[in-house]
Amino acid sequence: MKTELLPVDDFSLKKAEELLRSGQVVAFPTETVYGLGAWAFSAEGIDRVYEAKGRPSDNPLIVHVAPGMDLSKIVTEIPEKARILMERYWPGPLTIILPKTEDVPLRVTGGLSTVAVRMPSHPAAMKLIGSTGLPIVAPSANTSGRPSPTSAQHVLEDLRGKIPLILDGGKCQVGLESTIVDLTEEVPMILRPGAITLAMLEEAVGEVDVDPAVRAAVGIQSDLVPKAPGMKYRHYAPKGYLILTDEGPDQIADWIRQDLAGKEQKIGLIGSDEWIRKVENSLGPVRITAVSLGSAMDEIARKLFDGLRKTDEEGLEKIYGEAFQRKDLGEAIMNRFLKAASERRISEQTKQ
Numbered sequence: 001m002k003t004e005l006l007p008v009d010d011f012s013l014k015k016a017e018e019l020l021r022s023g024q025v026v027a028f029p030t031e032t033v034y035g036l037g038a039w040a041f042s043a044e045g046i047d048r049v050y051e052a053k054g055r056p057s058d059n060p061l062i063v064h065v066a067p068g069m070d071l072s073k074i075v076t077e078i079p080e081k082a083r084i085l086m087e088r089y090w091p092g093p094l095t096i097i098l099p100k101t102e103d104v105p106l107r108v109t110g111g112l113s114t115v116a117v118r119m120p121s122h123p124a125a126m127k128l129i130g131s132t133g134l135p136i137v138a139p140s141a142n143t144s145g146r147p148s149p150t151s152a153q154h155v156l157e158d159l160r161g162k163i164p165l166i167l168d169g170g171k172c173q174v175g176l177e178s179t180i181v182d183l184t185e186e187v188p189m190i191l192r193p194g195a196i197t198l199a200m201l202e203e204a205v206g207e208v209d210v211d212p213a214v215r216a217a218v219g220i221q222s223d224l225v226p227k228a229p230g231m232k233y234r235h236y237a238p239k240g241y242l243i244l245t246d247e248g249p250d251q252i253a254d255w256i257r258q259d260l261a262g263k264e265q266k267i268g269l270i271g272s273d274e275w276i277r278k279v280e281n282s283l284g285p286v287r288i289t290a291v292s293l294g295s296a297m298d299e300i301a302r303k304l305f306d307g308l309r310k311t312d313e314e315g316l317e318k319i320y321g322e323a324f325q326r327k328d329l330g331e332a333i334m335n336r337f338l339k340a341a342s343e344r345r346i347s348e349q350t351k352q
Helices: 010-021 043-053 080-089 123-132 152-159 198-205 249-260 273-283 297-313 329-340
Strands: 004-007 026-028 035-039 062-064 094-099 114-118 165-168 179-182 189-192 241-245 267-271 289-292 318-322 343-345
Touching (some): 010 123, 010 165, 035 043, 080 094, 152 165, 249 267
Parallel strands (some): 026 165, 241 318, 267 289, 267 318
Antiparallel strands (some): 094 114, 179 189
């Protein structure tokens, strides 16, 4: 199959609509990551999503909608707290779990009676969904298990020859998948952390819980099973052996020297500008490859998946990564980083 990479314009949007209506898939940008879209009511399209990604079929898909779209065909009810969150954070990086209608295929929901819905804010995504009038399921447009794509080039690297069309809308502004919150109970529950933080949700609707299995997804409590799309399986892993650590720069430098003693291997760092500078200062004349994620937390979030892919491009065999504090946006960053790691050398405080 030939994969076309096209800018977002009237021609490519029309082509995308034709593909979606015929049961094909189309990759498109959102503000979080690139999505692999299929018409939510096309069994053929949904099957192609799972096939192209190599995604487990019990992993639910998020239904993407546009402003003005009738949600009554997708959900049976919208509680008041859900309406408040929609009013405040839609369009944007927030996914809401609600009871599904009988029309929504169980293939979309992984067999669950609930459905995940969000309204992306990226102009290209809104144009695509709005112009077609189709609710679109769209997991991240990458091979399952790989770092999520934040550019059209990332999609092409993973899915060339597997899908017919990629809409190129530039780099994603957020860089991490949406926050997922379950609104089917009285107290809303975060099932996946993202750019819409716990504090932001609590400010809008009061008490909000966090699914204990969010920690299970990173191996801290292995007896719990997460409920959310994209949280049940290991994700984001680079090809190299990633060690996530909150140890000081002197200790990391000692580990690297031991790694290099009498061995031929490519070793690198991935983390903030300041952290990399400290480790490099401790290393002295020893030179290794550094992948910087920037300084501010929103920049680090935006560059995380791109940075993990860059470690592959550099051919790094062992990578030391910076463990961030699990607070606000740091919670979402660490959720993905922990799932990507091969090994964790971090304190209980950092885990929490």
